[in-house]
Amino acid sequence: MASADHGVFPPANLRELAAEVVRLLASRNETVSVAETAAGGLISASILATPGASKVYRGGLTLYTLESRVAFAGWTQADIDNYEGPTPEVVAGLARNVRTELESTYTISESGTAGPTGGATRNRTPGYVALAIDGGARGTRSISHHQQQASHHHLTTLQPAPAQALLAPGQLNFPGSKAARLTGSIPSRITGAASFSATSRRLQEQEEMSEDNEDWKNHPPYRTARENEEFExxxxxxxxxxxxxxxxxxDKPLMSKYCHCVDCQSLHGAPFQWAAIFHKEDLHFEKGAEGLAFYNSHDKQTHHKLPCKVxxxxxxxxxxxxxxxxxxxFPGIIKYDNPEHKKWFDPQCHIFYSQRVVDIPDGKPKWSKLDGISQLVNDVGDIKDVEAVVSKKKLDDTEKEEKEKAEKQEEEEKQNGKEEGKTNSS
Incomplete structure (x- = not known):
């Protein structure tokens, strides 16, 4: 007699894992995004087939080709030139880039060799898989695994144990081991996956995040400082x-940028906006949400609905x-004890430079739209050669390192001179 689950996606064992992942994330008000290659979107599909997924799922990318990784995952020509197949380092980098772009709490990343053909090295033989989970300030964990008897129908083993190392206690504060078990159990080819699409669309249409209550006031960044005495x-x-x-x-933001989009120009009454990115947990208001006004530019309403202007x-x-x-x-309203500290908030790049109202010849990378997923342009908006930009950045970084090394050496020589002077005086 045929199983009731025959042809249903995801299979019963994955439905249980995905449901637990979604439940844990929702209970912590956290989110997840996915960056996958050989799995072809099946990790995202498994999550989205779970009721309640729309509350925690920030999005997913299938980065199967090297070109897609340049367009959407921050890769440069140098990354392509140095690519030697899937590795834990590669998937960790994909996870970091995608998590930053989609602003999720965590990003699950996967890559491997599905077969039936492959290469001579271990990471290019069928059955090899590399997994990573990035949690921003929480850290990144990655592993690799090889299923010796794997066929081209299954990228990874259906045994979840190897991936549990990603979420080992004491390593990262990730939501249990279920997420790693989920990624470690996704086959690269599953028949009946088409049955997922209708369920996914229906769930996305029916489930929207509701903020009719005011529970958001009890979470970062609106918890008052009094409620967290250990806040530094x-x-x-x-x-x-x-x-x-x-x-x-x-001390320092995760990243700083100049944004030239027309919305920022309009809402700030300025040619561009200077913004520094922080985790919500990094911020505490003295009086919580009291005295704050909110504006959602999507529906043009003055209420707290994410994303919103505050x-x-x-x-x-x-x-x-x-x-x-x-x-x-917005670093402009921060009170700096030392003017030199303001440099810690210096922007690394310009975004939406194609919408600028003034040219900024400051030598910083300029992206036509979002950084990492659009085209690099020069000071007057012409498309730049990516490889040349990467080479200049490496040169700048080298010069900076040499300067810091020289300053450190000079400081050590001064200190040694002072100590010799004390010895002679004695």
């Missing part, structure tokens, strides 16, 4: 009138752009 205050910022005050616990309700100073997991703070 590295930076202080206030609006123009002083009614809104917040603290940051991180400003002071009195003087209307822009405070931040709030995403689902990250916030874009």
């Amino acid at each position: 205050k590295k930076w202080t910022a206030t609006c123009s009138c002083g009614r809104v005050k917040y603290w940051l616990s991180r 400003s002071c309700a009195y003087c209307h100073t822009p405070i931040m752009d709030e995403g689902r997991n990250m916030v874009l703070m």
